[in-house]
Amino acid sequence: MNALLLAGGMGTRLRPLTDHMPKPMALVGNRPWLEHLxxxxxxxxxxxxVMAVQYYSEQIRNYFGDGSKWGVRIRYAVEHTLRGTAGAIKNAEPYLDDRFVVVNADIVQEADLADLLEFHRMRGGLVTIGLTEVEDPSHYGVIEQDGEDRIIRFVEKPRRDEAPSNRINxxxxVMEKQSLQYIPDHREVSIERETFPLLIKENAGVYGKVISGYWMDMGTKERYRAIHWDLLNRVCRxxxxGEERGSGIWIGDRSEIAPGALLIPPVLIGNGCKIGERSIVGPFAVLGDNCEIGKGVRCSETIMWDNCTAHDAVHLNNCILGYGLEVGSRQIMHEAVMNRMEAKEA
Incomplete structure (x- = not known):
C-alpha cells in the first residue's frame, strides 16, 4: 500500500510566507512540514x-528527489492546472496501489494510521475518512453518520446549534482504487462537494472514523503560530x-550564546545561530539555522526562518520572518509577517 500526499496547495492565507513556495514546505520546528510528514x-x-504537486512543484521535487535520502521511494504526479482534491487524486491514478492512503499535506497531525487501516478493512467500503472532533464545527464541513459509522451526508458550515455532530473531515x-471511477478526469473536482456525496448516493460505502493525536490545519498565520507554540509546549510531539538544555530550551549544533544573553523557555534555537550580549530570546521563540541576533535584542513569540538577522536593540514580538530577512538596528516590530526569498534546497 502506498501513500499519496496532496502537496499542491498555494497557501493563499499564509502569504507572504508562501509567495514563493508550496504551503507544505513551510517550516515547522525548523524543518519543512512535508519532511516531517x-x-x-x-x-x-x-x-x-506519491506526491501530488502543482504550485512551485520544482521546489518539492528538488528537495526530496527520489526519496532515497530518507530511505523511501517518491514519485510525483504533477498537475499543470489546479484540479481540486479529487482531481489531484485522479491525476495520480497511474501510480496508486489497489488500496492507498491519501493525506492532505498542509495539515499538521500526528495520526496513527494503523487503527484507521484496520477499520477500513473491517468495514469493506470504498472509502474511509479520518475524522477529527472540533469544539466549534460552524467553520467546517460537518459529517453525519449512522449507527454503523457509515457517513450519510456532509453539512457545510452549519450553525453551531444545528450541526449534526462535531466531527469534520x-x-x-483510505481509498480503494475502484473509487476513482467516480471521479471525472481532466477537470477540477472537489472531493467533499462532488465525489463523496456521489459515493454516498451510490451506496458505495463511505465510512468515517475519529483519529487520535494532534491535528491542526496550518492554513492561517494564527494557526501557524499556534502550531509552533503547541510544538514548544510539547502538546504536538x-x-x-538540537540538544535540550534545561526544561523547554533546545539548541542546535554550533550555536553560540554570548555571556549575559538570556533564553526564556520555551525556545528552539537552530544550528549555527549567534545570540549577542544582553539579548533576551523567548518565551515562545523559534530561530532557524544560521540566524544572528545582535546585542540587546528582545525577541518573543516570534518565528524566524533560516539565515535571518536582527541587529542590535531590535524588538520583535509575535512576528514571523521568512528566509534571509534582515532587521535593522533599533527597529520595533509587532505582529509583522514578512518573506522575500525562495525556500531552501535539500
Missing amino acids: VLQLKNQGFSDF AGIY LPLD
Missing part, C-alpha cells in the same frame, strides 16, 4: 510515496532537532 509515515511502515483517507 514523510518521516512520520515512514515510521508507520510506509515506504512508497481530517484530510486523511513532533521531534525537535
